[in-house]
Amino acid sequence: MSNESYVTDDGRTIGPTVMEMKNITLRFGGVKAITDISFDIREGEIRAIIGPNGAGKSSMLNVISGFYVPQEGEVWYKGAKRPPMKPYQVAGQGIARTFQNIALFEGMTVLDNVMTGRLRQMKANIFEQAIWKGKAEREEVENREKVERIIDFLEIQAIRKTPVGRLPYGLKKRVELARALAAEPSILLLDEPMAGMNVEEKEDMSRFILDMNDEFGTTIALIEHDMGVVMDLSDRVVVMDYGKKIGDGTPDEVRNNQDVIDAYLGVAHD
Amino acid sequence: MFYREAGDFKKTYSADNQTFPIKIDRVGYYLALVVAFLVIPFVINDYWANAILLPFLIYSIAAIGLNILVGYCGQVSLGTGGFMAVGAYACYKLMTSFPDVNIFFHVILSGGITGMVCVLFGLPSLRIKGFYLAVATLAAQFFLVWLFNRVPWFYNNSASGQINAPERMVFGVPVTGPNTEAWATYLFCLVFLVLSAIIARNLTRGMAGRKWMAIRDMDIAAEIIGVNPLKAKISAFAVSGFFVGISGALFFALYLGAVEVGEAFGITKSFLVLFMIIIGGLGSIFGSFAGAAFLVLLPVVLKVVGVDMLGWPTDIVAHLQLVIVGGLIIMFLILEPHGLAQLWRVAKQKLRLWPFPH
Numbered sequence: 345m346s347n348e349s350y351v352t353d354d355g356r357t358i359g360p361t362v363m364e365m366k367n368i369t370l371r372f373g374g375v376k377a378i379t380d381i382s383f384d385i386r387e388g389e390i391r392a393i394i395g396p397n398g399a400g401k402s403s404m405l406n407v408i409s410g411f412y413v414p415q416e417g418e419v420w421y422k423g424a425k426r427p428p429m430k431p432y433q434v435a436g437q438g439i440a441r442t443f444q445n446i447a448l449f450e451g452m453t454v455l456d457n458v459m460t461g462r463l464r465q466m467k468a469n470i471f472e473q474a475i476w477k478g479k480a481e482r483e484e485v486e487n488r489e490k491v492e493r494i495i496d497f498l499e500i501q502a503i504r505k506t507p508v509g510r511l512p513y514g515l516k517k518r519v520e521l522a523r524a525l526a527a528e529p530s531i532l533l534l535d536e537p538m539a540g541m542n543v544e545e546k547e548d549m550s551r552f553i554l555d556m557n558d559e560f561g562t563t564i565a566l567i568e569h570d571m572g573v574v575m576d577l578s579d580r581v582v583v584m585d586y587g588k589k590i591g592d593g594t595p596d597e598v599r600n601n602q603d604v605i606d607a608y609l610g611v612a613h614d
Numbered sequence: 615m616f617y618r619e620a621g622d623f624k625k626t627y628s629a630d631n632q633t634f635p636i637k638i639d640r641v642g643y644y645l646a647l648v649v650a651f652l653v654i655p656f657v658i659n660d661y662w663a664n665a666i667l668l669p670f671l672i673y674s675i676a677a678i679g680l681n682i683l684v685g686y687c688g689q690v691s692l693g694t695g696g697f698m699a700v701g702a703y704a705c706y707k708l709m710t711s712f713p714d715v716n717i718f719f720h721v722i723l724s725g726g727i728t729g730m731v732c733v734l735f736g737l738p739s740l741r742i743k744g745f746y747l748a749v750a751t752l753a754a755q756f757f758l759v760w761l762f763n764r765v766p767w768f769y770n771n772s773a774s775g776q777i778n779a780p781e782r783m784v785f786g787v788p789v790t791g792p793n794t795e796a797w798a799t800y801l802f803c804l805v806f807l808v809l810s811a812i813i814a815r816n817l818t819r820g821m822a823g824r825k826w827m828a829i830r831d832m833d834i835a836a837e838i839i840g841v842n843p844l845k846a847k848i849s850a851f852a853v854s855g856f857f858v859g860i861s862g863a864l865f866f867a868l869y870l871g872a873v874e875v876g877e878a879f880g881i882t883k884s885f886l887v888l889f890m891i892i893i894g895g896l897g898s899i900f901g902s903f904a905g906a907a908f909l910v911l912l913p914v915v916l917k918v919v920g921v922d923m924l925g926w927p928t929d930i931v932a933h934l935q936l937v938i939v940g941g942l943i944i945m946f947l948i949l950e951p952h953g954l955a956q957l958w959r960v961a962k963q964k965l966r967l968w969p970f971p972h
Contacts, residue, residue, distance in 0.1 A: 431837045435839055436840055440839065443835065447834065447835035449830075452824070460839060460841075466821045468820070470822055473820040473822050474813045474816055476816035484820060484821075485627045488631070
């Protein structure tokens with residue numbers, strides 16, 4: 345836990361800790377998915393979680409987003425311990441996420457998908473919505489303006505009225521990012537945002553992530569397998585293997601960490 | 615050529631977001647309203663009202679209600695007949711208990727009561743999905759019909775076990791009872807249908823509708839982005855029940871006048887309304903209208919063509935209707951799961967480019 349801010353080499357301000365995981369342990373029956381992991385996420389930073397397959401990265405993200413409740417450990421968010429919560433309550437606190445295998449609403453248009461991301465900001469009750477004129481319409485227009493800004497930013501203007509089911513994979517990933525971003529989250533969790541993309545799409549996505557962080561000051565925690573991307577993007581990296589934390593620090597520190605090298609490249613068994 | 619959006623620029627988000635963004639659609643909509651309110655009441659006769667228009671209006675309301683639940687929120691319900699019965703009996707009890715209150719409010723209140731009952735039977739939807747939920751709502755169907763048959767309080771201890779609509783006036787014109795005129799009942803139902811359709815459209819284009827569709831398309835993702843599944847599903851059941859209840863009340867008070875619950879609101883009614891939204895189009899308000907119109911008109915058209923023109927025996931035509939409906943449902947499920955509404959959309963898409971192929 346730290347309260348001071350500092351300025352990075354490229355001139356961005358990293359604020360105090362916004363979320364802290366303390367000694368998280370998650371078990372499925374006899375299987376330990378996560379063992380005693382602690383780390384923090386600071387305001388405005390890009391925090392990466394990496395590790396080989398089955399290391400427990402996605403489980404960690406699911407713990408943060410309230411999908412799994414850990415057996416041991418505490419989640420501290422904005423200076424307070426978080427009680428066990430349902431996922432929609434976690435979302436209500438300002439934590440948004442994307443999924444490894446896209447979880448969009450296929451029957452809805454891109455615009456509707458992104459608008460759904462703003463449900464926290466739209467407060468008209470069902471009777472006001474039934475009447476439409478007045479509060480509901482006003483809110484709809486106000487939020488549409490915000491959403492259009494995000495649609496602009498992610499360059500998906502041309503497809504805003506297309507049903508999501510018809511879009512190719514790369515665009516779907518972008519729409520999902522737009523939906524998460526529309527919520528104006530305090531922390532944005534990205535589960536493998538570049539999985540299955542070609543180099544060009546990866547470059548686009550990296551640019552979006554950096555711009556998001558830069559322009560909106562969004563705090564981002566991401567899981568990614570592409571080492572080059574991770575090392576380039578992130579301010580600090582957590583490395584997991586077999587549910588344990590084996591490294592934590594800046595990309596350079598992690599790159600030279602012997603445990604990390606062993607986990608990725610393997611060690612000679614004698 | 616004539617039907618297109620080129621040159622029709624939207625300058626505000628409200629304009630972009632309206633129900634009929636294309637001008638010719640908008641004109642058509644107002645034209646339909648004018649014809650429905652100002653022309654049809656003057657030319658209507660009893661045959662048209664009772665054979666086609668009243669059932670169409672009332673089933674459209676029921677279809678809109680069911681479409682919100684099944685088409686928008688993805689919760690299958692086979693209890694529509696039972697919920698319509700709730701509306702009908704609520705309306706009957708209100709009409710006989712508070713004879714001085716205008717029937718307009720009785721119908722709305724019946725919708726509210728049905729909404730609450732619907733929520734009650736919708737609670738299992740939080741735990742069960744798909745077929746299992748369908749079976750749970752089927753239980754509601756049989757339970758409700760049984761309840762209205764067995765508890766004399768609901769039919770005011772009448773000897774026949776039937777409920778009969780007493781005469782009620784709106785602006786001094788009788789709309790229920792034996793002395794009604796076709797245009798009055800027609801207008802009364804039409805007002806409810808138009809209001810229902812507007813409310814349903816407003817709800818489905820706003821946040822409520824997006825939450826329902828999110829639950830329908832992927833409930834886990836919906837929860838992750840902040841949709842409370844309990845509230846979303848319950849509100850869908852409530853709104854759906856409200857419309858279905860109104861249609862049940864109108865069906866009893868204005869259309870049939872006297873109801874025996876097992877006959878009027880049996881399981882066949884549930885299926886009929888479900889078929890309407892499947893054929894008309896799941897997740898579309900227009901589809902509710904199209905489906906209701908189709909299934910109301912089909913027997914009439916078959917009778918005119920089969921019995922009157924070709925001289926076939928009536929029983930063969932009646933059976934033919936079952937065969938056609940059954941075949942159509944299978945056809946629609948395989949070929950066009952979004953029903954007549956989708957065909958309509960495709961036709962409009964083609965019309966936009968006509969006469970050019972691309």
